[in-house]
Amino acid sequence: MTTTDTIAQAKWDVMSANHILAREGVLDGYGHVSMRHPDNPAHFLLSRSRSPELVSVEDIMEFTLDGDTVGNDDRPPYLERFIHGAIYKARPDVISVVHSHQEDVIPYSISSVALQPVWHQAACIGNHVPVWDIRDKFGDTNLLVTNNAQGTDLAAALGRDKVALMRGHGFAVAGNHLQDAVSTAIYLPKNARILTTAKLLGGSVKISTPGEVELAGPVHPEQPAFQRGWEYWLTRAGLKKL
Numbered sequence: 001m002t003t004t005d006t007i008a009q010a011k012w013d014v015m016s017a018n019h020i021l022a023r024e025g026v027l028d029g030y031g032h033v034s035m036r037h038p039d040n041p042a043h044f045l046l047s048r049s050r051s052p053e054l055v056s057v058e059d060i061m062e063f064t065l066d067g068d069t070v071g072n073d074d075r076p077p078y079l080e081r082f083i084h085g086a087i088y089k090a091r092p093d094v095i096s097v098v099h100s101h102q103e104d105v106i107p108y109s110i111s112s113v114a115l116q117p118v119w120h121q122a123a124c125i126g127n128h129v130p131v132w133d134i135r136d137k138f139g140d141t142n143l144l145v146t147n148n149a150q151g152t153d154l155a156a157a158l159g160r161d162k163v164a165l166m167r168g169h170g171f172a173v174a175g176n177h178l179q180d181a182v183s184t185a186i187y188l189p190k191n192a193r194i195l196t197t198a199k200l201l202g203g204s205v206k207i208s209t210p211g212e213v214e215l216a217g218p219v220h221p222e223q224p225a226f227q228r229g230w231e232y233w234l235t236r237a238g239l240k241k242l
């Protein structure tokens with residue numbers, strides 16, 4: 001593929017990820033998904049400030065890891081683009097980031113009860129899901145991540161983990177490819193619902209072991225089993241593989 005083809009494919013992938021996450025109820029009018037630029041690891045691709053369900057290929061903008069627009073693109077960007085840039089800066093292994101406000105996850109961001117993996121499909125969330133509280137360092141805010149200092153603090157709390165919860169706000173997923181970030185963002189709220197329901201039953205709850213998470217966790221986009229699920233999500237979002 002030529003560079004132009006690679007960028008066109010990447011923009012299509014980001015557009016399709018927006019539509020899938022909207023269709024699956026992970027993103028509503030808010031939240032976003034980005035991808036590291038395929039030819040320049042110091043840049044990333046993210047839509048202009050638009051509802052994910054409506055994002056088109058033409059809406060995808062290019063940013064530096066500091067969240068500055070590349071070129072003369074003066075369309076309004078998302079206020080919280082610093083989440084993405086700061087994670088890409090801290091984690092060279094990360095290729096795609098999702099930020100969501102999905103509400104089934106929020107109780108675990110405000111409670112002392114940890115969000116832990118309990119379902120085989122959600123092993124991709126990892127053994128440890130840290131909670132970042134913007135208040136710890138920045139005091140009273142509107143809870144949005146609107147500058148690099150806040151993004152950097154969130155990325156530090158994420159550490160080497162796959163998912164960080166954001167207290168009273170949402171979560172950030174860091175994937176080593178776009179499909180990894182999208183599927184993890186889809187399975188994270190489902191795992192939260194399962195865990196909450198199991199706890200409400202009142203008995204003891206079995207958590208997936210680190211060994212199970214290690215075996216079931218990695219997402220392999222090239223494998224037929226994953227492709228089956230990806231085609232399902234694309235179809236539900238009204239898309240056909242490019």
Ligand code: MN
Pocket residue numbers: 031080099100101144169170
């Ligand atoms: Mn947000």
